[in-house]
Every structure is written in structure tokens, then in C-alpha cells.
Amino acid sequence: MRALIFERSTPRYAAARIAASIAPGLGSRVGPLTLSDVDEPELPGPAWHRVRPRLAGICGSDLSTVDGKSSAYFEAVVSFPFVPGHEVVGELDDGRRVVIEPVLGCTVRGIDPPCRACAEGHIDRCERVAFGHLAPGMQTGYCTDTGGGWSTALVAHDSQLHPVPDAMSDEAAVMVEPAACAVHAVMSSGAHGRTVLVLGAGTLGLCAVAALHRFATPATMLVSAKHPLQRRLAADLGADLVVGSDEVRRAVRRTTSSLRVGNGLSGGVDVVVDCVGSQASLAEDLAVVRPGGTIVLLGMPATVLVDLTPLWQRQITLRGSYAYGTEEAASPPTRSFQMAFDLVAGASLDRLVSATYPLDRYRDAIDHAANAGRRDAVKVAFDLRKEKRR
Ligand SMILES: [Zn+2]
Ligand SMILES: [Zn+2]
Structure with missing residues (x-):
């Protein structure tokens, strides 16, 4: 499959950091991110599905990674090489559209019984993101086993899939993950x-x-x-x-x-x-x-x-305020993602998607995203809908 791959490379990471100090987004030209042809990730178990990304957003955290500015803290909770992309609307093999809830907590990792946080619905506070049958990774898009949205295929667990209503466009659906982050911050x-x-x-x-x-x-x-x-x-x-x-x-x-x-x-x-x-x-x-x-x-x-x-x-x-889980301040307590679907539709957040790019223009895409405000743009995303799989 075609995928943007982020390798572990200390010299290239350092080069990205230097390039980014000249202009944000320049890390994509010299850093560890490359467009490659690689094998699709394998399904880790029976409750897993292949997802063909349709749109995949570029997040501020992705830009930090590409520009060599991410904290060393993440070393223990990601696994290399990985395909970035955690804001994803995609398609299952049967054609159903889904949004991925990317956090890789205990359920996804096959850890039973789950940690206390996951048992209470707070996957954002999972204590086991470096354990279980998957390689370490806080989220899809930082884990070598799952793949990520900046590609033509990833794998996701049942519990990560949210069906997209027919009336909701891909542009709206790709906003659900960032909207869920905002919901979580606001509710706390x-x-x-x-x-x-x-x-x-x-x-x-x-x-x-x-x-x-x-x-x-x-x-x-x-x-x-x-x-x-x-x-x-x-x-x-x-x-x-x-x-x-x-x-x-x-x-x-x-x-x-x-x-x-x-x-x-x-x-x-x-x-x-x-x-x-x-x-x-x-x-x-x-x-x-x-x-x-x-x-x-x-x-x-x-x-x-x-x-x-x-x-x-x-x-x-x-x-x-990291990610999303269950909002106890809502009555009754509600999944952040459920509230985010509601928010995206109600506030027409599809209008925040300013530009989309094919994978082979990833440097332009990252440059646009890194300078979004200045260029009167908000969200920049990859459009995988016409991408060849090989
Ligand atoms: Zn993000
Ligand atoms: Zn957990």
C-alpha cells in the first residue's frame, strides 16, 4: 500500500528540527517522513477490521513530529516505524463509513481485566498503552501494528469504530476526532x-x-x-x-x-x-x-x-486535557465521541476543512497545515479517496 512512513532516525529527526526552525513544516523535506510502498498491516485478531482511509487530517501533534519538535517523553509510548494520521474517516470492506477513535487502550490491546481507568470508560487515562498484544502506541497513527490515516489501509478494533450517518459528509466526519478533544477539554x-x-x-x-x-x-x-x-x-x-x-x-x-x-x-x-x-x-x-x-x-x-x-x-x-473518553460532567455521562458527532453536525464544523491533498503532495500538505493560520486556512487533510492502493 501507499503510505507516509515515519522512521526512527536520530540524524534525520535533528535535521527536521533545524529545517523547521527556518520555517514551520520544512521538516517534511529533510526529516524521517517518507512516502513509501509497504505491506498493509495485518489484522491482529478476530475483532479487528481493515479500514480504507477516505480523509485523514493533519493535527498539530503530527506537525510537531514531522518538524522534529516532539518531546522525548513520547519515545516510550510510540513504536517505529509508524504511519501518522489519527483524524480518520474511512471505509470498511463492506463499504460502511466509520470514524476511528484512535486511543489504543486496554480493550484494543486485549488486556483483560482492563486497567482501572479503562474499566471506568476513561481510555484517555489508560495505564497500559505500552503493553498487551500490540506494540506501544498511545493512538492509531503512533503504533507500528495498526497503521495510520496517512495511507490507503489501517487496521482498527471493533471498539474504535463509530459509524458515520449517511447525511454526514467525509469533510464533517474527519472533524469528529479534533472536536472530541475540544469537547473533553470543555467538559472538564x-x-x-x-x-x-x-x-x-x-x-x-x-x-x-x-x-x-x-x-x-x-x-x-x-x-x-x-x-x-x-x-x-x-x-x-x-x-x-x-x-x-x-x-x-x-x-x-x-x-x-x-x-x-x-x-x-x-x-x-x-x-x-x-x-x-x-x-x-x-x-x-x-x-x-x-x-x-x-x-x-x-x-x-x-x-x-x-x-x-x-x-x-x-x-x-x-x-x-488529552484525547477523550467518557464525560462525567454530562448528564447522563456520555462518550466524548458521541458529543463530538453532535457538535460537528450542529455547528457545521465541516467548514473548517480548508484544503485536501493527495499523498504524493505531502510536502505541500504539511507546509499548508504548518502555516494554516497565515494562509487563512484551518484544517488541512489528505484525500485518499482516489489514491491507488499500490
Ligand atoms: Zn490530534
Ligand atoms: Zn487501560
């Missing part, structure tokens, strides 16, 4: 009735805006967005006030009637949903959240240098 944020800032308005930020509007109803929703299309979409998806990234502190000060204290504020917003995850964004979060407030880290970070003194003195909660 305690945003209901609060003043909330969404920092960053790429795919995750815009999905978070839509999820807050639909499921959390904050008292006031501020959004910081750098680029014109992002601003328009944020306003359309339910933001009360959209500001540029250099206007955040002023907007928060006015909205919350805070006073200026040095570089920071006396008060601030109740909740920040950080959809960037960079050193700069974390510093900004800490400057604009009120004492006792919460920062939900939805964007994937890496090693950062941040002064945590305000976190300590203002007793701020910093919580990570």
Missing part, C-alpha cells in the same frame, strides 16, 4: 456560567469555541485569534468577543474589571482554554487567569520555560 473546564478565554483559534481553538457554546454556556467567552478567517469563524461559532493576540490582556482587564499590576492583572478570567501549548501561551495564560482560576491545556506542549510563581501565589490550577 468548569466553564458553565464563567468568564472564559479561549487562547488560539486554529482547529482546536475553534472546536473549543463551538463546544463551549453548545455544551458549557459560559457567561462570557473571549477568544484570542491571530488571523482574519480565524476571527470570523470564532465569532460565528459563538465567541462574545474576539481579539488579536496582542490585545488579550487589555480585553481581559476590561471584561473582568481588573486592575493592572506590573505586567499582569489584579484579577482575570475564571478559565483559560489554552489551544496553543507553547511557552508564550502558558505565560499569557498565567497573566490573565484570576487567582484561584483554571488553565486547561488543550494544545500539546513540549519542554517550556515558564515562571510558575503566579501559579503558586494565585493558586491557579493547571490541568492537561
Whole structure:
């Protein structure tokens, strides 16, 4: 099959990192990602299915990997070589369309009894992602045994498959996975009735805006967005006030009637949903959240240098938000993916898919995705529907 393969190669990984420091996305030209002809992954067991990807998104975490910027932390929870791609709508052998829920928890790994987290429906907190009958890998798209979406075939377990309603387009369906990440962050944020800032308005930020509007109803929703299309979409998806990234502190000060204290504020917003995850964004979060407030880290970070003194003195909660599972804050508790299907359809999130590319233009695709905001785009995806299998 045709697949983009990510090999373990320290020199190429280092080269990608250097190239990416010149321009985001350049890691795809010199790094460990190549377009190859390889064998299709084998079905690991009877409850498994072959899935032919139709559309597969490019996620911020994929871009970090391609650009050599992923944390060494991931070494133990991925396996090489792997085919990236965890935002996938595909087709089973019988023609049914499915969205993949990529987390590879205990059920998928054949671990019985499952770990405590999986037993409670919280596969996002699985303690066994490096164990069981599959090679290590947190998700489809990081595991050598399952394959990933940037190819013409992957394998997925029964429990990972979500049927796509006939009325839902592939473009909408490919947004379900990132939307589920946003749903999970929003449902754990305690945003209901609060003043909330969404920092960053790429795919995750815009999905978070839509999820807050639909499921959390904050008292006031501020959004910081750098680029014109992002601003328009944020306003359309339910933001009360959209500001540029250099206007955040002023907007928060006015909205919350805070006073200026040095570089920071006396008060601030109740909740920040950080959809960037960079050193700069974390510093900004800490400057604009009120004492006792919460920062939900939805964007994937890496090693950062941040002064945590305000976190300590203002007793701020910093919580990570990874993937999706079961939302206990919904009544009754509901799978994040189920809520994400609802959100994508209700908020027409198919409009966030800005461009699609065939596999052999992967360098252009990654360049587009890495510079999406600047180029007035949001989600960039691979279109595998016309791809030859060999
Ligand atoms: Zn992702
Ligand atoms: Zn588990």
C-alpha cells in the first residue's frame, strides 16, 4: 500500500528540527517522513477490521513530529516505524463509513481485566498503552501494528469504530476526532456560567469555541485569534468577543474589571482554554487567569520555560486535557465521541476543512497545515479517496 512512513532516525529527526526552525513544516523535506510502498498491516485478531482511509487530517501533534519538535517523553509510548494520521474517516470492506477513535487502550490491546481507568470508560487515562498484544502506541497513527490515516489501509478494533450517518459528509466526519478533544477539554473546564478565554483559534481553538457554546454556556467567552478567517469563524461559532493576540490582556482587564499590576492583572478570567501549548501561551495564560482560576491545556506542549510563581501565589490550577473518553460532567455521562458527532453536525464544523491533498503532495500538505493560520486556512487533510492502493 501507499503510505507516509515515519522512521526512527536520530540524524534525520535533528535535521527536521533545524529545517523547521527556518520555517514551520520544512521538516517534511529533510526529516524521517517518507512516502513509501509497504505491506498493509495485518489484522491482529478476530475483532479487528481493515479500514480504507477516505480523509485523514493533519493535527498539530503530527506537525510537531514531522518538524522534529516532539518531546522525548513520547519515545516510550510510540513504536517505529509508524504511519501518522489519527483524524480518520474511512471505509470498511463492506463499504460502511466509520470514524476511528484512535486511543489504543486496554480493550484494543486485549488486556483483560482492563486497567482501572479503562474499566471506568476513561481510555484517555489508560495505564497500559505500552503493553498487551500490540506494540506501544498511545493512538492509531503512533503504533507500528495498526497503521495510520496517512495511507490507503489501517487496521482498527471493533471498539474504535463509530459509524458515520449517511447525511454526514467525509469533510464533517474527519472533524469528529479534533472536536472530541475540544469537547473533553470543555467538559472538564468548569466553564458553565464563567468568564472564559479561549487562547488560539486554529482547529482546536475553534472546536473549543463551538463546544463551549453548545455544551458549557459560559457567561462570557473571549477568544484570542491571530488571523482574519480565524476571527470570523470564532465569532460565528459563538465567541462574545474576539481579539488579536496582542490585545488579550487589555480585553481581559476590561471584561473582568481588573486592575493592572506590573505586567499582569489584579484579577482575570475564571478559565483559560489554552489551544496553543507553547511557552508564550502558558505565560499569557498565567497573566490573565484570576487567582484561584483554571488553565486547561488543550494544545500539546513540549519542554517550556515558564515562571510558575503566579501559579503558586494565585493558586491557579493547571490541568492537561488529552484525547477523550467518557464525560462525567454530562448528564447522563456520555462518550466524548458521541458529543463530538453532535457538535460537528450542529455547528457545521465541516467548514473548517480548508484544503485536501493527495499523498504524493505531502510536502505541500504539511507546509499548508504548518502555516494554516497565515494562509487563512484551518484544517488541512489528505484525500485518499482516489489514491491507488499500490
Ligand atoms: Zn490530534
Ligand atoms: Zn487501560
